[in-house]
Amino acid sequence: MNNDNAYVALVTGCTGGLGTAICKKLYNDGYKVVGNYLTASKGKTWKGQMEEENYEIPIYQADVTDFGAVGKMVERIEKEVGGIDILVNNAAITKDGQFRKMTYERWDMVLQTNLYSVFNCTRHLINQMIERQYGRIINISSVNAQRGQFGQANYAAAKAGMHGFAKTLAVEVASKGITVNTISPGYIATDMVLAIAEDVRRKIIESIPVGRLGGTEEIAYLVSFLASEQASFITGANYAINGGQHMF
Ligand code: CAA
Numbered sequence: 001m002n003n004d005n006a007y008v009a010l011v012t013g014c015t016g017g018l019g020t021a022i023c024k025k026l027y028n029d030g031y032k033v034v035g036n037y038l039t040a041s042k043g044k045t046w047k048g049q050m051e052e053e054n055y056e057i058p059i060y061q062a063d064v065t066d067f068g069a070v071g072k073m074v075e076r077i078e079k080e081v082g083g084i085d086i087l088v089n090n091a092a093i094t095k096d097g098q099f100r101k102m103t104y105e106r107w108d109m110v111l112q113t114n115l116y117s118v119f120n121c122t123r124h125l126i127n128q129m130i131e132r133q134y135g136r137i138i139n140i141s142s143v144n145a146q147r148g149q150f151g152q153a154n155y156a157a158a159k160a161g162m163h164g165f166a167k168t169l170a171v172e173v174a175s176k177g178i179t180v181n182t183i184s185p186g187y188i189a190t191d192m193v194l195a196i197a198e199d200v201r202r203k204i205i206e207s208i209p210v211g212r213l214g215g216t217e218e219i220a221y222l223v224s225f226l227a228s229e230q231a232s233f234i235t236g237a238n239y240a241i242n243g244g245q246h247m248f
Contacts, residue, residue, distance in 0.1 A: 013091030017190030021216035064117035114158035135178035170236030179235040186242025210243030
């Protein structure tokens with residue numbers, strides 16, 4: 001596929017389950033997709049897999065918790081690929097455990113990776129988007145930011161913060177052709193969810209009315225919709241996509 005004249009989309013945390021599905025969907029939509037990754041070995045394996053499947057997706061290493069490193073990554077992408085029109089803030093980790101036992105380190109790591117990363121990436125891109133009068137910023141949050149979840153005080157705080165951020169930035173840049181939205185997936189078949197102990201996971205699946213985990217491609221489909229030019233009247237929105245597990 002020749003994606004030479006397309007908008008440029010940056011997906012953070014591209015090597016994960018959701019990141020991979022989002023990259024592939026946006027590529028298939030015709031965007032020039034660029035992936036961000038953290039771990040060298042994972043990046044190399046992922047790039048090889050993508051090439052085998054004929055996805056030409058350049059990848060850039062940067063720790064999204066490091067403001068300076070993200071700035072350098074953005075500069076390189078702008079020089080080598082082009083100005084970034086679509087940002088998908090997808091990189092995230094879990095460090096689950098009851099709050100009464102949570103260490104400062106486990107709180108901080110999750111806040112840094114899941115929320116500070118949103119500042120770090122968006123801040124380095126926003127003024128260029130304003131100059132071009134076009135942009136799509138899509139935050140991948142969670143059902144567990146919309147309700148409480150035992151063991152996820154750090155994760156829920158960070159993921160809920162993403163949408164507070166989205167609503168304010170959406171207001172600030174609405175007149176500049178830029179939309180800022182949040183997607184709140186429920187439990188999706190990714191390594192993150194498969195890492196939950198099997199008995200706990202079984203109970204969680206029982207609580208999902210649709211009766212199964214979501215597919216990564218189902219989230220990617222919603223990202224693709226929000227990334228499109230046609231979605232220009234949708235901003236500051238938070239889309240639940242959770243198989244009916246949480247309705248409000
Ligand atoms: N509600 C109430 N009590 C619960 C509970 C729940 N959901 N889950 C466990 N407990 C209780 C147990 O019954 C037990 O009680 P007792 O001490 O009285 O026997 C106690 O909590 C367990 O104590 P532990 O010391 O084992 O708990 P812990 O601090 O190690 O935490 C846990 C356990 C790791 C949080 C485990 O319950 C768990 O994995 N829960 C699932 C968390 C989850 O859903 N994570 C989502 C990951 S995927 C993701 O984040 C993607 C997304 O966006 C959806």
